[in-house]
Amino acid sequence: MATETVENYLKAIMTLAAESPTREATVSRIAAVVGVTRGTATSMIKKLTAGGLARAERYGGVTLTSSGRRAASDVLRRHRLIETFLVRALKFDWSEVHEEAERLEHAVSPRLLERLDEFLGHPACDPHGDPIPGRAGVVIEPAAKPLSSCKVGAVVRIARVIDQSAAFLRFMAQHGLKPDAKAKVVALHAPAQSMEVEPHGRTKLVLALAAAEKILVHAGR
Amino acid sequence: MATETVENYLKAIMTLAAESPTREATVSRIAAVVGVTRGTATSMIKKLTAGGLARAERYGGVTLTSSGRRAASDVLRRHRLIETFLVRALKFDWSEVHEEAERLEHAVSPRLLERLDEFLGHPACDPHGDPIPGRAGVVIEPAAKPLSSCKVGAVVRIARVIDQSAAFLRFMAQHGLKPDAKAKVVALHAPAQSMEVEPHGRTKLVLALAAAEKILVHAGR
DNA sequence: CCGATATGTTTGAGTCGTCAAACTTTCGAC
């Protein structure tokens, strides 16, 4: 079994890869996500490659091997099932659960995890709309595009919230912007790098495009 | 915040002290409970005393200071609330929860812990009958005596099961010997170091006195 | 009282994950 630290690096690499499928994960980004210096990340990545979990060429990007992907999606499965459980069963606010899950994900046994999954009725997504990998490591990434890419007048349904900082999530919830909620793009202010959004049945608000990029949506109807 | 390792040593010292209030915890026993060599335990205990969590005189026993006791009962509180939650909410068998809790106890935040406590209705005891320390670190050890000390004919109510190995707990449950269950001592075989016990409404069984020592009971009625 | 054995301590070494700082390579702006 991979150590807790290794699991965190794997998770970081996989989420970075999912975040922008164009570019591979870089040492700097991995270091930033895990919260260590670049040097530490380099040596840890060396360990991952030695263990057959990742591939990296010198001064190049980092990718997971298939066994690395399997291990990483297992961590993600644990993380997201725990988040779902905390929200659904223990009535946590979705802004609180990320850090809790960050620690718990390394302490749950396979048995406990399956119990949670069953208890929750095998959910497909966590409270932020992130897909929960299956037991076999299969992730179904629902096709969704950033809110920032939507045109004025578009009606959309929130699919997923990428930025999971507590402050951002509280702000989102306050305006009714949770997964499955509907909203309309009412204006775009290119010079100000912002857009105006009206959540269904709520007062409209202004979002920086940088923020709107962290919100994935389905074309609504 | 004490490190996970430190927490485990504190827990070991406190449970050893509670187990036999006559003798102080010894280095060997602590090492055995934590699962390290004596040398390791010695140096760790030195660290505890340096940190003001324990007192130990050279070649003498180990005791917790008041702040050590507070920290230790906090760990115990977490451990036992988690066990209770796993059994009550997630339908785990009481023989399965010890190891789960052993890992989870280091990963729950104070916030999550209070949520659990509330969810469970502030339970006083865990599934094994072990008292759950209060938030302030107060432990109410219910007066109970080992089953092995009971006379023939005594009717008792199970208070607490000290031996928490999965095999022993499964055996106990199989015979209806769980906390609050009633049983009668039907015979004592001193030469064989065993006793015969009849759980209420069940067929009687033979227990080694060493095993009966690990079962605490109230004088029944 | 004495010695064997159990118990406690010290030492030297190893692993894991980390940092700071020096160093190397890459890459984009000019």
Added chain:
DNA sequence: GTCGAAAGTTTGACGACTCAAACATATCGG
């Protein structure tokens, strides 16, 4: 094209925890 900043790597050190093995002390049976 080159030069400087950004990104990646290496090195040496450290803290936390552990072990094995040599050593010191205590204690119990006779």
